[in-house]
Each structure stands twice: as C-alpha cells, then as structure tokens.
Amino acid sequence: MLPSSTVENYLKALHQAETSREDKALVPMGQLATAVGVAPGTATTMVKALADSGLVEYEPYVGVRLSSAGAKLAALVLRRHRLIEQFLVEIVGMSWAEVHEDAEQLEHVVSDRLIERMDAMLGHPAVDPHGDPIPTPDGTVAAPDYHSLLTCPLHIAVTVTRVTDQDANFLRFLEKQDLKPGHSLEVEARDSAADSVQLRTSAGHQITIGTQAASKVLIEVS
Amino acid sequence: MLPSSTVENYLKALHQAETSREDKALVPMGQLATAVGVAPGTATTMVKALADSGLVEYEPYVGVRLSSAGAKLAALVLRRHRLIEQFLVEIVGMSWAEVHEDAEQLEHVVSDRLIERMDAMLGHPAVDPHGDPIPTPDGTVAAPDYHSLLTCPLHIAVTVTRVTDQDANFLRFLEKQDLKPGHSLEVEARDSAADSVQLRTSAGHQITIGTQAASKVLIEVS
DNA sequence: AGTCGCGTTTTGACAACTCAAAATATAGAA
DNA sequence: TTCTATATTTTGAGTTGTCAAAACGCGACT
Ligand SMILES: [Mn+2]
Ligand SMILES: [Mn+2]
Ligand SMILES: [Mn+2]
Ligand SMILES: [Mn+2]
Numbered sequence: 001m002l003p004s005s006t007v008e009n010y011l012k013a014l015h016q017a018e019t020s021r022e023d024k025a026l027v028p029m030g031q032l033a034t035a036v037g038v039a040p041g042t043a044t045t046m047v048k049a050l051a052d053s054g055l056v057e058y059e060p061y062v063g064v065r066l067s068s069a070g071a072k073l074a075a076l077v078l079r080r081h082r083l084i085e086q087f088l089v090e091i092v093g094m095s096w097a098e099v100h101e102d103a104e105q106l107e108h109v110v111s112d113r114l115i116e117r118m119d120a121m122l123g124h125p126a127v128d129p130h131g132d133p134i135p136t137p138d139g140t141v142a143a144p145d146y147h148s149l150l151t152c153p154l155h156i157a158v159t160v161t162r163v164t165d166q167d168a169n170f171l172r173f174l175e176k177q178d179l180k181p182g183h184s185l186e187v188e189a190r191d192s193a194a195d196s197v198q199l200r201t202s203a204g205h206q207i208t209i210g211t212q213a214a215s216k217v218l219i220e221v222s
Numbered sequence: 223m224l225p226s227s228t229v230e231n232y233l234k235a236l237h238q239a240e241t242s243r244e245d246k247a248l249v250p251m252g253q254l255a256t257a258v259g260v261a262p263g264t265a266t267t268m269v270k271a272l273a274d275s276g277l278v279e280y281e282p283y284v285g286v287r288l289s290s291a292g293a294k295l296a297a298l299v300l301r302r303h304r305l306i307e308q309f310l311v312e313i314v315g316m317s318w319a320e321v322h323e324d325a326e327q328l329e330h331v332v333s334d335r336l337i338e339r340m341d342a343m344l345g346h347p348a349v350d351p352h353g354d355p356i357p358t359p360d361g362t363v364a365a366p367d368y369h370s371l372l373t374c375p376l377h378i379a380v381t382v383t384r385v386t387d388q389d390a391n392f393l394r395f396l397e398k399q400d401l402k403p404g405h406s407l408e409v410e411a412r413d414s415a416a417d418s419v420q421l422r423t424s425a426g427h428q429i430t431i432g433t434q435a436a437s438k439v440l441i442e443v444s
Numbered sequence: 445a446g447t448c449g450c451g452t453t454t455t456g457a458c459a460a461c462t463c464a465a466a467a468t469a470t471a472g473a474a
Numbered sequence: 475t476t477c478t479a480t481a482t483t484t485t486g487a488g489t490t491g492t493c494a495a496a497a498c499g500c501g502a503c504t
Binding site: 030 | 480481482483484485
Binding site: 226228260261263264267268271282283 | 490491492493494495499500
C-alpha cells in the first residue's frame with residue numbers, strides 16, 4: 001500500500017517538528033495538528049491509524065514520534081519536495097520565493113523515474129534553493145546546521161547557508177537584501193531590548209532585522 | 223470550488239469520448255464508466271453530481287454530454303496534460319512512450335504559474351509529443367485530423383502527424399519503425415482479408431501492421 | 445402483446461478524512 | 475489534597491468517492 005498524500009503530509013510535518021526540537025521528546029498532538037492544519041481530534045484519529053501501520057510511535061496524552069519506517073518515508077517525501085524546488089529554480093527559472101507551494105503539491109505525485117531524472121539533470125545537488133539538505137534515495141538526511149544570525153559570533157565574516165522559513169515575502173526580502181544562501185556578511189551588533197540584530201553585507205550595506213527573522217537565517221563561519 | 227482530481231478525470235474522459243465519436247450523440251454511461259475505470263453505478267452517481275454542478279447534461283438511460291462549462295474545464299485539463307508531456311520530452315528528456323503516466327498525475331496539481339512558465343519555455347507549442355493539439359488557455363481546442371493510415375490514399379507520400387494511443391509498447395514500436403510524428407512514408411497496400419496494412423518508410427523499409435494499429439496513426443498528405 | 449437480454453439505476457455498505465463539541469486526563473496552583 | 479486550566483481524546487456526524495448486487499427500464503425478437 002503506497003501512502004496517501006494525507007499520510008505523507010502527516011509524516012513530513014512530524015519530521016519537521018522532530019528536527020526543529022533540541023530534545024528528542026515526543027511531538028505533542030496539538031503541535032502536529034497545527035502543523036498539518038487540522039483539528040486536534042483529527043490528528044489523534046490519524047495518529048492512531050499511523051501507529052497501527054507502524055509508521056509512528058504514539059503515547060496517549062504525551063505525543064508522537066516517527067518510527068524508523070516512518071522516518072524513512074518522511075525523508076523520501078522531503079527528498080522529492082526539495083529536488084522539485086531545486087528543479088523549479090534551476091531549470092524552470094522560477095523564484096526561490098514561490099516554488100514551495102508548487103513543490104508542496106508535486107511532491108505527492110512525481111514518479112521515481114521523474115524524480116531521479118531531475119536529480120541527474122541537477123547534478124545530484126546536496127541542498128535545495130533554501131539551503132535545506134536533500135535526503136538521499138535511501139532516506140538518509142544530512143546533519144543539521146549549527147548557528148544562525150542570532151547565535152553566531154559578532155564581527156566575523158559568515159556565509160548564509162540556509163533559510164528555515166518558506167514565507168514568500170520573507171524570502172523576497174532576503175533576496176533583495178543580498179541575504180540568499182551563498183552571500184557573505186557579518187553581524188555587527190545585537191540589541192535584546194530592541195529585539196533586533198544589525199548586519200553589514202559584503203557590499204557594505206547595513207541592515208537591521210528582528211530576532212525572529214535572524215533566527216531563521218542559518219550561517220557558517222567563512 | 224475548484225474541481226477535484228476525480229471530477230477532472232471524469233470531464234477529461236467525457237471529452238475524449240465525445241471527440242472520438244462521429245455523431246454528436248450522448249456518451250453512454252457504460253462507456254464513461256469503462257473509460258474512468260469505475261463500476262457503472264459509480265459513474266451514474268458521479269454524473270448526477272456533475273449535472274447538479276452544471277458541468278454536464280445528463281439524460282437517464284441515454285447518456286451524458288459536457289456542458290459548455292464542462293467542456294472548457296476539460297480543455298484546460300487537456301492543456302495541462304499535453305503541455306506537461308511536451309515539457310517532459312523536450313526539457314526533461316524523457317521518452318514519448320513513458321510520459322503519459324506521469325502527465326496523468328501531474329495534470330491535477332500543476333499551478334497556472336508553472337504551466338504558463340512551461341508553455342513559454344517550450345515556445346507555445348501547438349501539439350504534444352503524440353501530435354495531440356494543445357488547447358489554448360481560454361479552452362479552445364484545434365480541429366481534429368482527417369486521415370489515418372487506414373483511410374488515406376495509397377501510393378502517395380504522407381507524414382505522420384498524430385498517434386491516438388498511449389500504450390507504451392505501441393509507442394516504442396512506432397519509434398523503432400520511424401513512425402513517430404514528423405516522419406514520412408506511403409501506404410503500399412491494404413489487405414482486408416489479412417486485416418493488415420503495408421507501409422514503406424522514407425528510408426525504404428517495408429512494414430506490415432494490423433488495421434487496428436493503422437487506424438491509430440493519423441497523417442496528412444505531404 | 446409478451447418476453448428476454450442488456451445496460452442503467454438504485455440500494456446498502458464501506459473506506460478515508462474531516463469537524464464541532466462533549467468528555468476526560470494531567471499537571472500545576474491553591 | 476483538591477481544584478482548575480489546558481491539552482487531548484471521544485463521540486456523533488458529514489463529505490467524497492467507491493463497490494457489489496438487486497431492481498429496473500427499454501428496445502429487440504418472437
Ligand atoms: Mn519548501
Ligand atoms: Mn526548500
Ligand atoms: Mn497523454
Ligand atoms: Mn499526448
């Protein structure tokens with residue numbers, strides 16, 4: 001039985017929730033429900049079904065976690081999603097700000113044949129347009145990033161490697177400010193009272209953004 | 223309310239059935255059910271719902287026909303299907319024999335944005351890899367073809383323009399015999415007793431095919 | 445006119461997914 | 475320990491799409 005789009009969406013949401021979580025605690029039902037965009041009771045019902053299929057481990061009143069089978073399936077959905085995004089940007093010429101919505105639908109219907117063809121055309125890329133790592137065909141996902149503009153050292157050159165938000169307006173803003181993955185900059189100051197982070201791009205432009213935004217721009221020291 | 227994949231499939235099947243039908247008689251339920259791959263009763267139920275939505279005209283015990291609204295919707299689905307096939311062959315480099323299955327799924331999820339981008343990349347093609355006409359964005363479909371290898375005059379040069387069958391093996395066979403759209407040949411003889419048609423390709427090869435197959439290869443005099 | 449056969453429709457049931465709202469569990473405050 | 479706020483689960487119901495099989499309509503043939 002191949003999983004329905006619905007099942008794939010639950011597994012993917014669960015994977016994302018688990019990844020953006022320091023501890024390895026179970027994901028609470030409410031969070032999953034919100035992520036999938038469904039009423040709490042609906043998530044409970046669905047999770048019980050997923051547990052019966054062996055795709056998740058479920059502890060009533062505590063939360064859910066992907067089983068290894070579920071994690072592998074989620075990784076394959078993520079692989080399709082990200083390869084599609086890379087394809088739409090590199091081959092079709094769409095903007096990195098608008099490909100997410102299309103990928104969200106296409107990820108459930110592209111055949112293995114087509115996805116591997118895309119992968120080959122793109123030269124087996126390691127990351128998608130947002131810097132998100134592309135899982136391998138066997139379901140292995142590369143390790144996550146470490147620092148963001150909110151946590152990295154001040155006054156040293158860093159390179160944007162990944163943006164963990166898909167909002168089109170935010171992505172367009174970053175593009176306009178030369179903050180797409182690959183661009184260099186340094187953090188000049190942080191002001192917790194003002195809730196802001198002050199940046200200087202390699203072109204010399206000075207930009208101030210909020211801490212919420214800063215935490216979504218991941219970097220590596222360059 | 224945007225139509226579901228299911229509705230799109232019914233409308234498309236109906237469009238095909240109406241097109242491959244000399245008279246403008248209603249399409250019988252049984253034929254529609256077979257085309258969609260569903261039990262007869264299921265088709266009846268669905269058609270009544272479609273009639274309530276104004277997408278078809280339904281006469282109990284007689285058959286169904288697309289309304290103008292339904293015809294337009296069907297044409298848009300067909301447009302997406304055929305542009306996707308052309309894209310997969312021209313840009314992605316897939317075989318004309320294998321793109322139909324992928325297009326069958328993708329046609330229901332590609333966004334307008336993406337489909338128009340593909341259309342532009344392809345230079346606004348008039349036909350897909352099988353020679354099927356691509357409807358315009360407003361739902362206009364070009365006129366059909368006239369002759370096939372079964373009905374055209376003997377001993378004159380003709381060019382293959384369209385193949386009205388999506389079976390991968392058949393398509394691969396045609397490709398191997400230089401009978402893809404664009405290739406020239408002439409019909410040397412027909413033998414109704416043997417149920418066969420004898421061809422000679424422009425390269426001089428002689429091929430004999432059955433009348434069923436011959437009727438699916440449409441041509442124009444060249 | 446009467447009967448037969450075949451296609452069509454109806455019926456009853458089911459699977460997958462969803463929601464609103466009532467019931468309940470659990471953890472933390474009093 | 476008892477109460478209470480909040481998250482979770484349960485319940486009852488609805489939607490969409492499907493099937494098998496019984497019932498039915500209709501044209502064809504006697
Ligand atoms: Mn995305
Ligand atoms: Mn991405
Ligand atoms: Mn096709
Ligand atoms: Mn085609």
